[in-house]
Amino acid sequence: xxxxxxxxxxxxxxxxxxxxxxxxxxxxxxxxxxxxxxxxxxxxxxxxxxxxxxxxxxxxxxxxxxxxxxxxxxxxxxxxxxxxxxxxxxxxxxxxxxxxxxxxxxxxxxxxxxxxxxxxxxxxxxxxxxxxxxxxxxxxxxxxxxxxxxxxxxxxxxxxxxxxxxxxxxxx
Numbered sequence: 627x628x629x630x631x632x633x634x635x636x637x638x639x640x641x642x643x644x645x646x647x648x649x650x651x652x653x654x655x656x657x658x659x660x661x662x663x664x665x666x667x668x669x670x671x672x673x674x675x676x677x678x679x680x681x682x683x684x685x686x687x688x689x690x691x692x693x694x695x696x697x698x699x700x701x702x703x704x705x706x707x708x709x710x711x712x713x714x715x716x717x718x719x720x721x722x723x724x725x726x727x728x729x730x731x732x733x734x735x736x737x738x739x740x741x742x743x744x745x746x747x748x749x750x751x752x753x754x755x756x757x758x759x760x761x762x763x764x765x766x767x768x769x770x771x772x773x774x775x776x777x778x779x780x781x782x783x784x785x786x787x788x789x790x791x792x793x794x795x796x797x798x
Contacts, residue, residue, distance in 0.1 A: 708735055
């Protein structure tokens with residue numbers, strides 16, 4: 627009797643193991659494709675795909691081909707730099723080719739101006755936007771659904787960062 631019970635338990639464990647292996651194998655192929663030899667290759671997501679997925683999944687917003695800039699405002703880093711960057715962002719609130727992600731609490735930076743562009747301004751808690759692309763204040767420039775340039779806001783080289791951003795934003 628004990629031997630039959632052990633055999634059934636072994637068979638059940640085997641079925642569960644096979645199921646789990648198949649489940650994990652299939653879930654890993656979401657971002658995969660077959661190569662010319664018919665073998666499955668897992669293709670890592672691009673930075674643009676990560677950004678697009680974040681907005682789609684966390685903000686229920688689809689980045690369209692018209693979006694050329696993603697501004698990220700964070701509390702991390704240099705507080706005066708972030709305030710200065712926020713002013714630049716506010717200056718571009720009417721730019722329909724830009725979206726704004728605020729991962730700042732509003733205690734160090736006045737966020738009241740951002741209510742003017744509600745459809746393109748998104749808020750998240752820093753712990754929800756852990757993605758390395760959203761961890762600090764920055765401007766992400768997009769060209770043909772690929773990231774062209776990321777300008778991180780940092781105290782070192784701040785003048786050059788703003789000069790580069792103003793050039794890119796003025797070309798539209």
